Amino acid sequence: MKRLSKYLVSLVVAFSLILPVSHHASAAAISVYINGQKQIYDQPPVAENGRTLVPLRGIFESLGADVKWDSKTNKITATKEDTVVTLTIGSKTTYINGVKTLIDVPAKVINNRTLVPLRFVSEAFNAEVKWDGAKMRVNITYNETDEPGQSEDLTISELVELNDHKVVKIETNTGQGSGVFVGEGLILTNAHVVDQMTDAAVYFSESTLEWVDGIVAYDEEVDLALLKLQHPINIDPVKIGSSYDLVKGEKVVAIGSPLGFQNTVSDGIVSNLYEMDGVRVIQNTASTDHGSSGGGLFNMRGELVGITSSGIDGSNADINFSVAIDEANKWKSYFTMDHSKLPVMDWNPLGPKLISGVSLGMTKEDVKEIEVGTLVEESANSLIFTDIDLMNYYVTAEYIFENGKLIGLEVYFDEAYLFDRNEAEDLFYGLTYELENEYGYADEYDLDWLDDGLNPEIAALWYGDSTDIPAIYFYVYENDYAEMESTVRLYISLDHILEE
Structure with a gap:
């Protein structure tokens, strides 16, 4: 070596x-x-x-x-x-x-x-x-002649030899991504990689893994998160660089697990450096794909300068983005902390996202701060908002709380009585498609208006569980006056539906 x-x-x-x-x-x-x-x-x-x-x-x-x-x-x-x-x-x-x-x-x-x-x-x-x-x-x-921090550029093979084992594949109950060792048993990744997860494992190779103990820090705005492994691992962390030392045209190397192909290496150049919604971003041409998120972007001195976050599909310009490592500077104290002293947040502090950016698990104050609709009614266990735009329809949303935490949501389409069956089906299939993208195919579908007695309906049901996936009951039904009404119901567990 x-x-x-x-x-x-x-x-x-x-x-x-x-x-x-x-x-x-x-x-x-x-x-x-x-x-x-x-x-x-x-x-x-x-x-x-x-x-x-x-x-x-x-x-x-x-x-x-x-x-x-x-x-x-x-x-x-x-x-x-x-x-x-x-x-x-x-x-x-x-x-x-x-x-x-x-x-x-x-x-x-x-x-x-x-x-x-x-x-x-x-x-x-x-x-x-x-x-x-x-x-x-x-x-x-140490170098007695050069300024501190200066070193010769590495070849790509030298850079990979230095950092390949410090980049890992992350598998959660909701998806797959990548991560980078930045401390003792401490992994830096994207926030969206661990969003809504309730358990996760880090793979060092196809057959070697370590379970994640929890989330140390999480920032959705900059799309970064720190994960603590259950046990300290004898793997040295990467060397941290700075995006402010980069220049356009400089060569960079990405290491991650695109499409699950563990620790794939690609190289490219820095295309641009700028802020996107207040977050410093490195645009580069190092090829990435789904699953690369959370992987490392390195300069040719082997320093971590960014965390791979996104790209533009179908572009011929190799447009990929990494969150600058400088956005993680606020967490530097964690990088050198003893593993046993690293704090851990509750698993899944915020559950699945609903509408308007609201998530299950929020408090009433959290919901009132985020919800852009008009608050028209508040009780001990609910908030009702109107004038919410969902799929180009105005809806009324009732947020349901238990023990101070958001456990469910009921949405009414205010103009649903104007629908005929064709319009109702357009709404039903459109929103069902969105729910399928988020939670996969429903466990049950009722797509036949003719088998529902006095109040014909079409419906989709996701069973959910008691952790991170809510039970979802979405249906559109025709009332006694042949007018259409529709409701979306989302709950933490199926028990809530059965109790109705």
Whole structure:
């Protein structure tokens, strides 16, 4: 296997350094080498809670950084060229060029010397760090001539060798997509990949998988989500770059699982860089397809610069879009967090989307904030809105709540009595088609007006379940006056229908 140049900046190796160190490691046994030179400190490195701590001043000054100490605030500032790092004794909060970052073990004073975790060293000044468990030895390398962060471009094969195993296929109960390791057992993907899911698995190969424990963070607006695996995985995270370093025409490589073909590699160029609805987007020509969503877009230094999100079908211009990795900067503190401390949201905090962007599971206040119709009635367990445009018809929607959460929706087509059977069938088949696109074919269809006694009707029924798929009863019926009325009914479980 071809080794990377020592000048390649690598957060990845830094993470693998930490895992082998046990609680019982002898402090005196750990040695530190920088660019091949053994470092001698008056306070030897120590191991604490599975983390190796080293003298901050000794390491930073060896890397050419200027270190200043403020005794009044217990704050340390280390500066090298364009990189400024600040941290406070006893605090896990640090800042690198003003960006907040959390470290697992805070800086502490031992024998009048300040010690910090080696993971922090690697992130601070872009050094490559490796752990030799057999020799209890830390090897740190950095480029002494080039500016921090600069490295030679990789070939595509080198880039794939570096990152291929860090990109995974994600399968949920609602679909399939891709994801990228950005932390210890932490996967970055698109929000729409995990929308409405109640369980998911990550595939490292066709036969190796790990179950997802839950969602750490979710932002529908920028279409990004963080997933926590049930167990930490011994796979180093990708190195994070920035879309602001890209230029039009620059070569990029996409890795994902289009149509389920795991970890397919494609290359292209950056076609454009701009904001779309307030979200920074990278337009590129690296070929992608359904299932690529959530995969990685890399620059030729092997840095993750975007998350593949969408493309335009049928275009001859290879128009594909990735959400810029910079949109995930607000979650950087999670990237370096210990797996056991990563928070997890409730599964499927918002259920299936209904109309007007409203989702099952919302509170009444959530619905009132999003619904664009006119609120005409409110009770303890319902909200009724009128003047809602659905499929070019004005409808009235009654939202039904239980224990403060939206559990169902009943929709009335206000002008349904004007329909004849042909118009009613057009409405029925049009909306049924939309529901089939969302939930698959119905479990039951009644397409015969003549077998329903006094009130002929046509209907479609989805059984649903008690988790993420609602039961849906959609029907159009003819009343005693040969006028048409129609209702769409959506519930969390079939029990709600049977109770009617």
